[in-house]
Amino acid sequence: MIYCINPLCEQRQNPDNVERCLCCGTSLLINDRIRLLKPLRELTENPFTRNEIFEVDDAGTKWNPVDKRRVMKVLKWSSPELVQLIERESLALQLIQHPNTPESNTLDDLFTFVPNNSHLTLHCLVMDKFEGQNLEEWIKSHEPISQSLALEWLRQLVEILDVVHRTEFFHRDIKPANIILQPNWQLALIDFGTARRITDTYLAKVSGSGGTETRIGNYEITSVVSHYYTPLEQVHGKAVPQSDFYALGRTFVRLVTGTPLMRLPTDQKTGNLIWRNKAQQIDKPLADFLDELMAPVPGQRPATTEVILQRLKILPRQSKVYRVTRSKTFISGVLIASASLITLGIYKIGLPAYAKNLVAEGQKLEAANNSQKAQSYFDQAVKIRPELSVQISQFYFDKAGRTKDDLNSEKKYYSLAIKYNPKDVDSYNNLAVACQLLQDIDCVTKAYEELFKLKPNIWEGHYNLGNFYETQNKYDLAEKQYRLAIQYSNNQATNAVNNLSRLKNLQGKYSEAAQLAIEGLNNTPDSYNQWRAALYKNLGWSRLMQKDYSEADKYLQKAFELDSQRVDVYCLLAKTKEALEQLDYASSYWEMCLLARTDREYLPEIQKWREEVLSRIFKKN
Secondary structure (H helix, E strand, C coil), rough: CCCCCCCCCCCCCCCCCCCCCCCCCCCCEEECCEEEEECCCCCCCCCCCCEEEEEEEECCCCCCCCCEEEEEEEEECCCCCHHHHHHHHHHHHHCCCCCCCCCCCCCCCCEEECCCCCCEEEEEEECCCCCCEEHHHHHHCCCCHHHHHHHHHHHHHHHHHHHHHHCEEEECCCHHHHHHECCCEEEECCCCCCECCCCCCHHHHHCCCCCCCCCCCCCCCCCCCCCCCHHHHHHHCCCCCCCCHHHHHHHHHHHCCCCHHCCCCCCCCCCCCEEEHHHCCCCHHHHHHHHHHHCCCCHHHHCCHHHHHHHHHHHHHHHHHHHHHHCCCHHHHHHHHHHHHHHHCCCCCCCHHHHHHHHHHHHHHHHHHHHHHHHHHHHHHHCCCCHHHHHHHHHHHHHHHHHCCCHHHHHHHHHHHHCCCCHHHHHHHHHHHHHHHHHCCHHHHHHHHHHHHCCCCHHHHHHHHHHHHHHHHHHHHHHHHHHHHHHHHHCCCHHHHHHHHHHHCCCCCCCHHHHHHHHHHCCCCCCHHHHHHHHHHHHHHHHHHHHHHHHHHHHHHHHHHHHHCCCCHHHHHHHHHHCCCCCCHHHHHHHHHHHHHCCHCCCHHHHHHHHHHHHHHHCCC
């Protein structure tokens, strides 16, 4: 099957043996050398998709006569800014000389093509293809990587970045999807479409308008955003070479935890990811270093790739103490020492030690998915030493937290945690949330009944129950639970205040929504950026619906500055900019509203706003 390059063609697939597209008549042999074999990204009619990427068969030229499979990027729009980006990518690929970055040349790999009977001028860039799988797909079917593999892959990528930065470029879009694991287990860094040239002029523009070592200036430069991997300075259009280090750190958190970043909690005070409990194979020195790479301010990150490479040489030596204390040899030595104490006749040490050994063996069995036998060992241990039930309960509680996307396993392990410690309120609370996601109504009801018997005034439980009622569109019951959460938390449950404000906006009670948002902002510390962003979003939403557009714009911009990952803010800013007749800004925000991917995009209001703008677009067409 051969594909037509024309993005406006209604039937782009063609048989192998034809020379022109059977639908639109465009030549299927591009520049007398290239045939499009298959799209590497889904082909879509979405007007906001800027380019298409194909695997191609390149017959070669006099500069590169080898016939081989390559990759071609086709720019659908011809705006000067986007043409400049693809030209800059071509220059980067030509200048950056590393075996694990794509090769291309400006002599014949960058060209324009006009489809048959079309006004379109397509800008095309051809580059070499790496065989293998990108790490975002790879990690979905593999266990989180070990410490030794993390150190090896980190070294490989920093060595690539070292060449990139020394060539006076920085990448600006490092993430697992842009890293290819080749069959020889070497990593390749791809997609230099957003790479930026490091020049004195550029750095002067970034830092010369008030910037310092730790604070970037106010000069506006085109921003590139990959949600959860892009640092704040880059979101604001002020990326620097150290922005690549932030994205690199977050990439390795994804790999060592195996967990999508959107599912990792964030410290409300610092804004840092909370991830170490999901990567217990990673020793503290390496974990500290990854957090340093992800420091919120560029000046707090390592200064250069050379510094990182030096640190990577030291890290394995720093980790030896941690590895030794966790090794089988060390643990066996401890057990031998314990056995020696028994032989010396220490009174009553044997039976308790045996019980602890049963717990250890039970944990091994559970890790091997032999849950039934593991519980048998745990039950025997508790008969000998009842106080071990709390330890076993904590083991299952922790295991539930590591089950990632497997909600049935999460439910199972929280239930087992409750079996061994029936008074553990956290297990009941978490069990209820897991059952909510499974839509197991009976389980939800029973879990909350037991939870509120043990602790009637646990505000987190009332907040979660409010969430549950809201998903069932039982807004009155949800409001009651949110208000109980606020009451029992002494008005400190910012999340409940935020949800209640959002609920009032959904109900069309905009004055109440605004008042709740203002009260929440007055009670929320300045350091709680994400919650303040949510409250400003609700306040801006209510002002928009009250047609106070300038106030709406002001509050929504504050929300964006505090948390640039919120899709609902993009959508609301788009609507506000339209109302203010700032249509260029509105178009940009609508693009972000439609294309952004986060855990919040499934909120019903976001889906409604997206459907509204798409219906308008297709109606015009």
